[in-house]
Amino acid sequence: xxxxxxxxxxxxxFFTRAxxxxxxxxxxxxxxxxxxxxxxxxxxxxxxxxxxxxxxxxDPPGRVTGGQILFKGRDLASASEEExxxxxxxRIAMIFQDPMMTLNPVLRVDTQMIETVxxxxxxxxxxxxxxxxxxxxxxxxxxxxxxxKSYPHQFSGGMRQRVAIAIALLHKPDLxxxxxxxxxxxxxxxxxxxxxxxxxxxxxxxxxxxITHDLSVVAGLADDVAVMYAGRVVEDxxxxxxxxxxxxxxxxxxxxxxxxxxxxxxKLRQIPGMTPSLLSLPPGCAFQSRxxxxxxxxxxxxxxxxxxxxxxxxxxxxxxxxxxx
Amino acid sequence: xTVYLLRRxxxxxxxxxAMSIIVFVGVxxxxxxxxxxxxxxxxxxxxxxAIRALGLDLPLWEQYLVFVQRALQGDLGRSxxxxxxxxxxxxxxxxxxxxxxxxxxxxxxxIGLPLGLYAGLKxxxxxxxxxxxxxxxxxxxxxxxxxxxxxxxxxxxxxxxxSTGRGETATLFGLQWSxxxxxxxxxxLMPAFNLALFKISLVIRLTRAxxxxxxxxxxxxxxxxxxxxxxxxxxxxxxxxxxxxxVTVVGLELGSTIAFSVVTESVFAWPGMGKLIIxxxxxxxxxxxxxxxxxxxxxxxxxxxxxxILYSVLDPRVRLEAKA
Ligand SMILES: Nc1ncnc2c1ncn2[C@@H]1O[C@H](COP(=O)(O)OP(=O)(O)O)[C@@H](O)[C@H]1O
Ligand code: SF4
Ligand SMILES: [Mg+2]
Numbered sequence: 001x002x003x004x005x006x007x008x009x010x011x012x013x014f015f016t017r018a019x020x021x022x023x024x025x026x027x028x029x030x031x032x033x034x035x036x037x038x039x040x041x042x043x044x045x046x047x048x049x050x051x052x053x054x055x056x057x058x059d060p061p062g063r064v065t066g067g068q069i070l071f072k073g074r075d076l077a078s079a080s081e082e083e084x085x086x087x088x089x090x091r092i093a094m095i096f097q098d099p100m101m102t103l104n105p106v107l108r109v110d111t112q113m114i115e116t117v118x119x120x121x122x123x124x125x126x127x128x129x130x131x132x133x134x135x136x137x138x139x140x141x142x143x144x145x146x147x148x149k150s151y152p153h154q155f156s157g158g159m160r161q162r163v164a165i166a167i168a169l170l171h172k173p174d175l176x177x178x179x180x181x182x183x184x185x186x187x188x189x190x191x192x193x194x195x196x197x198x199x200x201x202x203x204x205x206x207x208x209x210x211i212t213h214d215l216s217v218v219a220g221l222a223d224d225v226a227v228m229y230a231g232r233v234v235e236d237x238x239x240x241x242x243x244x245x246x247x248x249x250x251x252x253x254x255x256x257x258x259x260x261x262x263x264x265x266x267k268l269r270q271i272p273g274m275t276p277s278l279l280s281l282p283p284g285c286a287f288q289s290r291x292x293x294x295x296x297x298x299x300x301x302x303x304x305x306x307x308x309x310x311x312x313x314x315x316x317x318x319x320x321x322x323x324x325x
Numbered sequence: 326x327t328v329y330l331l332r333r334x335x336x337x338x339x340x341x342x343a344m345s346i347i348v349f350v351g352v353x354x355x356x357x358x359x360x361x362x363x364x365x366x367x368x369x370x371x372x373x374x375a376i377r378a379l380g381l382d383l384p385l386w387e388q389y390l391v392f393v394q395r396a397l398q399g400d401l402g403r404s405x406x407x408x409x410x411x412x413x414x415x416x417x418x419x420x421x422x423x424x425x426x427x428x429x430x431x432x433x434x435x436i437g438l439p440l441g442l443y444a445g446l447k448x449x450x451x452x453x454x455x456x457x458x459x460x461x462x463x464x465x466x467x468x469x470x471x472x473x474x475x476x477x478x479x480x481x482x483x484x485x486x487x488s489t490g491r492g493e494t495a496t497l498f499g500l501q502w503s504x505x506x507x508x509x510x511x512x513x514l515m516p517a518f519n520l521a522l523f524k525i526s527l528v529i530r531l532t533r534a535x536x537x538x539x540x541x542x543x544x545x546x547x548x549x550x551x552x553x554x555x556x557x558x559x560x561x562x563x564x565x566x567x568x569x570x571x572v573t574v575v576g577l578e579l580g581s582t583i584a585f586s587v588v589t590e591s592v593f594a595w596p597g598m599g600k601l602i603i604x605x606x607x608x609x610x611x612x613x614x615x616x617x618x619x620x621x622x623x624x625x626x627x628x629x630x631x632x633x634i635l636y637s638v639l640d641p642r643v644r645l646e647a648k649a
Contacts, residue, residue, distance in 0.1 A: 057549055089552030096550075101543035106565045106640060115561075116551040151641040167551060 002073045004175050004207040005031040005054070010067035010077075012046075012053045021278045023049040023062065025231040029224075031175065036201065036208040038222030038239060040215055040254065044275045046231040047211045048097075051177040054209075055092055056084040072174065090120040093168035097180040099161035103152035109136075109163055110148040116170050135166040140196060158189035165197060172204045179211045194221060216258045219243055227251050230286040231278060233304065237311030247313035247320065249291045285315070293317040333633065337626045344622040345396070349389050352614050379405070392615070401619065402612030406605070411616035415598055419620075420500045421491055422597030425589070426582045428504065428517035430575060433524035438571070440525075441532025446559070448537060456529060463526030472519045472592035479515060487512050489594040516593040520586055524578055531574055535567030542566075569639050576632035580625040 012024040024046045031037045039047050052058050054069055056076060069076040071092065076084065088094075096102045104112060113132035114125060123131075129148065136144035139162045152160055161181055168176050178197065182190035198221055201208050210221055218225050218239060226236040227248065235248040246252045253271035273290035282288065284299035291298070297316045304312045307320065363375050376382050380391060395402065401412045444453040480488035492512030495505035503509030539545060540563060548562045587599035594600075598617060605613040 055550055057546060059546075085552050085554065087552070088550055094547075094550040096543055096547055098543060102547040104544040104548065104562050104566070106569070107562070108641075112548075115553060115557065119552045119554070119557070153641065164547070 002070075003030045004033045004035075004072060005209075006068075006070040007050075007054070008068040008070065010050065010053055010069060011065045012049050012058055012062055013065050014062040016061055019279045021062075022231050022281075023278060024053060026067070027226075027228070027231070027233050028067075029226045029233060029236060031207045031209060031224075033174075033207055034202070034205045035223045036198070036210055036221055038218030038225040039209055039211045039228060040213065040218055040225055041228035042213055042254075042271075042275055044278075045228040047213075047228055048179050050228070051094060051179050051209065051211055054175075054177060055088050055094055056081070057088075086120065089116055089167075089173075090171045091173050092175045092177065093171070093173040094177045095161070095164050095168050095179065095181045098184050099157050099164055099181075100184070102164050103160055105152055107151075108148070109150055109152065109155075113148070113163075113167055113170065116167055120171055131170065132166075135169055136163070138169065138200065139163075139166045140192075141166070158185050158193065161185060161193060162196075165193070165200075169200060169204070169206075173206055175207045175209070176201065177209045177211070180213070182217070183212070183214070190217075214258070215243065215254050227254065230275060230281060232286065232314065234287065234315070235311075235313040236304075237308070241308065241311050245308075245311075245319075247307055247311060247318035248287075248315045249293050249317075249319065250287050251313075252319055253290075287315075330634075333630055337630060340626055341622060345393070345619060346389065348615055348618045348622070349392060350385070352611055352618070353385055353388075357609075396619070401616035404605075404610050404613045406608055406610045406613070411610075411612040412620075414613060415601065415616055415620060418596060418598045418601050420502055421595060422583055422586055422590070422599060424502055424504050425513065425516055425520060425586055425595060425597060426579060428513050429519075429521035429524065429582060430579060432517055432521040433528050434571075434575065436521070437525045437528025438532055441529040442536055442559075442564075444529065445533040445536025445540070448533075457533070460526035460529045463522045463529075466522070468519060468522065468588045469592050471522055472516070472589060475515050475519055476592070486515050488515070491596060516589050516595050519592070520582060520589045524575065524582070527578070528571060528575060531571050532567055535570055536563060539563045539566045565639070569636065572639060573632055573636055576628060576635065580621070580628045583624060584621050 007030070008028050010024055010027045011022070014021040014023055027046070027050055029037060029039075039050065041047055049058065049062065053064050054071075054076065056079070058064060064077050067077060071087070076087070079087075103109070110129060110132060113135070114128040117123060117128035117131050118125075121128075133144045133148055136147060141147055141159060141162055147155075152163070155163065161184075165181070176197075181197075182193050185193065194217065197208070200206070210218065212218060222239045224236065225239045225242045226233045227242070227250065228234065229250050235242060235246065235251045242251060243255065246255055250271070257270050271290055276282070276286060276289060283301070285291070285294070285302050288294040288298045293315075295317070300316075302314045302316050304314045305318070306312045307318055359372070359376060359381060363372055367375070373382075380388060383391070392402065399412065400410065403409065404411050404414055407414055440456050444456045447453050476488045479486045490512060491501075491503045491509060493506040493508040494501035494503050495509070496502075497505060503513050545558060545562055548558045553562075583598075585599075586595075586597060587603060589595065590597045590599035591603065598620075602614065602617045604610075605617070
């Protein structure tokens with residue numbers, strides 16, 4: 001059976017005045033039907049751009065310059081705008097980071113939901129409204145009939161994100177790209193929404209790409225994880241393996257900076273330094289300026305080496321030894 | 326909403342009172358109409374009788390009270406010149422000015438909105454740059470000069486459009502309107518366009534800025550991520566958001582359009598209030614000046630109120646705050 005999504009060597013570059021920003025530069029991953037892929041990395045590593053490339057909404061001056069985006073076998077990188085429109089919100093949905101900004105402030109929630117139903121199906125308003133109401137109920141919004149008539153500003157941030165999730169679920173898509181959907185929310189609501197989405201995705205057989213900079217979120221949610229750094233995947237594999245026995249020094253650093261994984265009293269170990277400018281990446285491994293293991297070999301470009309069963313890392317000196325507990 | 330409305334109406338009333346005092350005192354200070362109205366040959370007795378008849382012998386505050394008392398009964402005084410109620414004289418001219426102002430507002434939206442939208446959606450195209458350059462001309466060319474040029478080209482050289490007057494009018498609600506006849510429409514086109522020039526530029530710039538800003542918002546991207554057509558995204562999601570500032574500004578401009586249609590009315594000999602007020606100032610026809618200014622003040626107040634209400638209809642966030 002073909003995977004829901006197979007991204008092969010995706011390249012998305014921004015042609016700015018200052019030069020070419022290679023925001024996504026040769027990213028590959030696969031999402032099987034009903035599975036959850038965690039896409040992890042620091043801010044600026046190219047996660048969102050990867051998501052927007054998949055649904056064909058990269059803002060100018062950016063564009064997909066290479067690679068394939070195989071959605072159920074069909075390459076979206078070469079699809080027409082109309083074909084993409086028919087897929088968006090229908091077979092592939094996206095949830096954005098900031099729920100305060102994703103709903104149109106001057107349109108009622110029912111308008112914003114009904115238009116989504118009618119963009120893809122010839123149904124009358126009333127049928128569309130009922131579908132909207134049922135979906136709102138499904139994502140845990142109380143008295144959905146009344147809430148449909150509300151405007152976005154009458155909802156809390158968490159409730160707005162539930163509305164956005166409901167909109168994403170309207171057509172029971174094959175794939176949902178969730179771009180840090182809980183980052184802007186407080187912790188208890190994060191947990192609720194996480195559990196809710198996981199449940200709904202499992203019920204409908206929807207595949208998920210869950211973008212986050214927080215590895216602890218991925219732990220309980222994803223099947224597989226891909227770690228991104230400077231526009232590339234630097235490590236991928238099954239979530240338990242990557243989290244328990246990370247290979248790439250960057251992944252090790254990320255895990256060290258997750259509060260819940262640290263013992264009490266122990267200092268959080270931030271990765272030193274900052275993401276390098278994508279405009280002027282030095283030759284070789286993009287992580288070398290921040291890496292404790294860097295040596296002369298790292299001035300070459302490392303490949304994504306398959307180092308363990310199903311687990312790969314883009315590094316010449318991976319953490320193959322067991323990490324002390 | 327009701328509480329909000331009541332509060333706004335009370336505010337408006339106080340503004341009206343304050344303005345009436347300022348207008349009254351201001352006009353009083355401008356000059357003494359006695360010198361103009363009463364012939365120099367008149368003897369002292371005649372002078373005094375005339376002054377008393379006009380109520381000009383009372384102290385200023387008493388004149389004001391008399392004015393307020395009469396104003397409340399809808400009497401804004403009699404014109405010294407026409408010896409007719411000032412209000413009536415002004416109201417007779419009002420339809421001409423109103424239709425000119427509304428015509429120019431209509432034109433500014435009809436022309437400005439599509440051009441601004443285009444310039445906002447394709448900011449780098451040659452057409453957009455031309456539109457923006459044109460809008461600078463619209464801001465900076467003097468109204469009377471453009472008016473004269475329009476007459477030169479379209480009336481004198483091409484002979485397509487008439488240059489002066491209202492043309493044929495038809496009656497609606499007991500008033501005369503030019504826009505109801507073809508001939509009248511031909512007459513109103515040039516002056517309305519002339520008066521609209523500034524506002525067209527304004528609408529273009531507002532719309533363009535609004536479109537560019539709104540297109541970058543997350544909710545527009547989200548609307549596209551829902552699979553909506555480009556038309557729906559632009560004409561519903563983007564448009565509804567830019568309509569708020571455009572409606573506000575154009576609405577608020579209506580007052581000044583009416584107040585400052587003086588120039589256009591003079592150039593095109595359009596028999597409206599603007600022309601009347603110029604004539605009245607020349608002869609210090611105090612009641613007409615006061616009545617005109619009061620009507621303009623009232624109009625500004627009403628327009629502000631209506632714009633505020635429209636605004637709250639368009640922007641649900643304002644509606645809620647008003648309720649709270
Ligand atoms: N509109 C744009 N113009 C230029 N560069 C951009 C644009 N959008 C994103 N980028 C570049 O792409 C990089 C990756 O961005 P993004 O995918 O948003 O990162 P994140 O992993 O935080 O989601 C950024 O560092 C930025 O330099
Ligand atoms: S390749 Fe070298 S610099 Fe890059 S992560 Fe591995 S050890 Fe560090
Ligand atoms: Mg992002």
